[in-house]
Amino acid sequence: MLDTVPEISFMEYLPQHGEPVVRLHLLVVDSDAAVRSACAEIADSLGYVVEIASDLEQTRSLLRGRTVDILLVNLPAGSSRSLDLIAESKLLYPQTAVIAMTASGSVNTAVEAMRCGAADYLTKPFAMDELSAVLERASRSLLTDTATRQLREQLRLSQGLGAMIGRSPEMEKIYRILSKVAQSTHPVLILGESGTGKELVARTIHAYGPNAQKPFLPVDCGSLVPTLIESELFGYVKGAFTGALHAKDGLLVSAEGGTVFLDEIGELSLDLQAKLLRSLQEREVRPVGATHRVPIKARIVAATNRDLAAMVEKGAFRKDLFYRLNVVNLRLPALRDRREDIPLLAAHFLERISREHGRKFTLSDEALRTMMRHDWPGNVRELENSMERACALSSGPILHLGDLPTQLQQRGLEARRAAVLDDPDGKDGDDGAADVRPLADLEREAILHAIRTLSGDKLRAARLLGIGKTTLYRKLKEYDIADPLRED
Numbered sequence: 001m002l003d004t005v006p007e008i009s010f011m012e013y014l015p016q017h018g019e020p021v022v023r024l025h026l027l028v029v030d031s032d033a034a035v036r037s038a039c040a041e042i043a044d045s046l047g048y049v050v051e052i053a054s055d056l057e058q059t060r061s062l063l064r065g066r067t068v069d070i071l072l073v074n075l076p077a078g079s080s081r082s083l084d085l086i087a088e089s090k091l092l093y094p095q096t097a098v099i100a101m102t103a104s105g106s107v108n109t110a111v112e113a114m115r116c117g118a119a120d121y122l123t124k125p126f127a128m129d130e131l132s133a134v135l136e137r138a139s140r141s142l143l144t145d146t147a148t149r150q151l152r153e154q155l156r157l158s159q160g161l162g163a164m165i166g167r168s169p170e171m172e173k174i175y176r177i178l179s180k181v182a183q184s185t186h187p188v189l190i191l192g193e194s195g196t197g198k199e200l201v202a203r204t205i206h207a208y209g210p211n212a213q214k215p216f217l218p219v220d221c222g223s224l225v226p227t228l229i230e231s232e233l234f235g236y237v238k239g240a241f242t243g244a245l246h247a248k249d250g251l252l253v254s255a256e257g258g259t260v261f262l263d264e265i266g267e268l269s270l271d272l273q274a275k276l277l278r279s280l281q282e283r284e285v286r287p288v289g290a291t292h293r294v295p296i297k298a299r300i301v302a303a304t305n306r307d308l309a310a311m312v313e314k315g316a317f318r319k320d321l322f323y324r325l326n327v328v329n330l331r332l333p334a335l336r337d338r339r340e341d342i343p344l345l346a347a348h349f350l351e352r353i354s355r356e357h358g359r360k361f362t363l364s365d366e367a368l369r370t371m372m373r374h375d376w377p378g379n380v381r382e383l384e385n386s387m388e389r390a391c392a393l394s395s396g397p398i399l400h401l402g403d404l405p406t407q408l409q410q411r412g413l414e415a416r417r418a419a420v421l422d423d424p425d426g427k428d429g430d431d432g433a434a435d436v437r438p439l440a441d442l443e444r445e446a447i448l449h450a451i452r453t454l455s456g457d458k459l460r461a462a463r464l465l466g467i468g469k470t471t472l473y474r475k476l477k478e479y480d481i482a483d484p485l486r487e488d
């Protein structure tokens with residue numbers, strides 16, 4: 001089905017805003033001192049960082065030390081050495097834009113220069129605005145190339161796309177599809193378990209799309225009653241129902257060219273499914289209580305954690321609507337199927353929380369190991385909540401096993417126990433050895449019990465346990481007990 005989506009060049013979906021503010025480096029090469037300094041002065045006033053060279057030797061030695069973005073080089077008619085320089089610099093620095101200056105009438109030289117890799121040429125004598133136009137053309141294409149490269153890099157190497165974190169192959173695949181579909185206005189259906197990032201993906205599609213400045217309007221089909229969804233989506237006329245004091249546009253209309261995000265689409269009633277289908281087919285809606293129709297141009301992105309195809313089989317979801325929404329579908333992987341992203345996601349959330357709290361948080365090795373083994377039924381949302389909880393509970397900068405939610409702690413403790421019980425000789429079969437508990441476990445319990453019984457009086461607890469205060473503190477740390485009174 002994806003084949004229906006046109007191939008899109010990276011350039012086209014560059015974010016519109018946030019043009020990079022960079023000063024490009026320009027090297028002017030000319031044996032004529034007057035030309036050199038005139039060019040340098042003009043370029044400097046245009047904001048370039050300018051250097052000059054009077055001959056090819058000087059140019060070569062300058063270029064050995066660093067790269068320049070634009071090379072403005074004089075080409076005396078018939079000079080093969082200058083042509084060599086152009087070819088050479090393109091070979092060494094393919095990113096550098098070369099502009100050749102040629103004497104009037106030497107069209108051949110200009111053609112030769114272009115053949116050797118020059119991007120543009122200027123015929124001498126030239127006016128100031130000719131020079132600035134040529135420089136601007138070169139820098140614009142350089143910046144676009146750079147931005148394109150950066151975006152491609154971001155897609156390929158970085159932690160994710162836009163606000164999305166993850167560089168597992170599963171997520172890379174999502175980014176690839178996402179960056180393609182963003183440019184089109186086809187409907188997209190996002191599937192995935194709860195907390196896998198369906199809404200984030202919907203927002204990313206919108207943000208990278210051609211109508212990013214238009215509104216993104218979410219509608220939760222799962223939590224609104226049907227009549228409310230209907231008036232939200234399609235709008236209503238004055239007096240359509242009690243309380244409709246004024247006419248109101250539906251979201252499908254007010255989105256204009258933007259995106260309407262139909263969240264939990266699987267919960268939509270059959271009656272509303274029929275109405276939605278009709279408006280998508282006819283590209284117009286009939287507001288509640290109206291006799292007229294209003295045109296719509298919203299893009300539809302829908303999401304669900306239900307198995308829509310199965311619902312279609314059972315007659316709970318309209319097949320025709322399913323096909324219309326499912327032009328492109330994105331199936332988001334569960335977190336347990338992309339465990340390598342867990343440390344990245346955790347670091348991302350901890351960084352945000354650290355910023356908000358003004359305190360730095362990191363995970364202990366054991367906590368992270370336990371997180372890597374956990375199945376995360378609530379996916380990224382569960383991970384995010386766990387990090388928030390852990391930071392709120394933790395007394396220090398390091399988040400220990402004891403700061404994680406209970407199920408994770410249990411997993412961690414099981415792992416500890418397994419490590420202690422690890423029995424290479426296989427002696428503990430069904431002989432009751434499973435009841436044997438590691439000393440460390442019993443010790444942890446004894447410590448917790450003592451402190452709790454004494455309502456948190458650690459000094460007395462230590463005395464009654466027969467250990468020193470320092471030993472008790474060391475053991476509390478060792479067993480990841482951050483708050484003995486709250487620990488389970």
Ligand SMILES: Nc1ncnc2c1ncn2[C@@H]1O[C@H](COP(=O)(O)OP(=O)(O)OP(=O)(O)O)[C@@H](O)[C@H]1O
Binds near residue numbers: 160196197380384
């Ligand atoms: N790849 C990701 N990178 C960074 N944050 C993510 C990622 N995926 C999800 N999140 C974050 O996890 C939380 C849950 O994501 P989101 O609300 O998009 O999931 P959902 O699939 O819509 O969940 P639900 O089915 O429960 O509505 C959000 O705070 C979101 O920002």
Ligand SMILES: [Mg+2]
Binds near residue numbers: 198
């Ligand atoms: Mg959601």
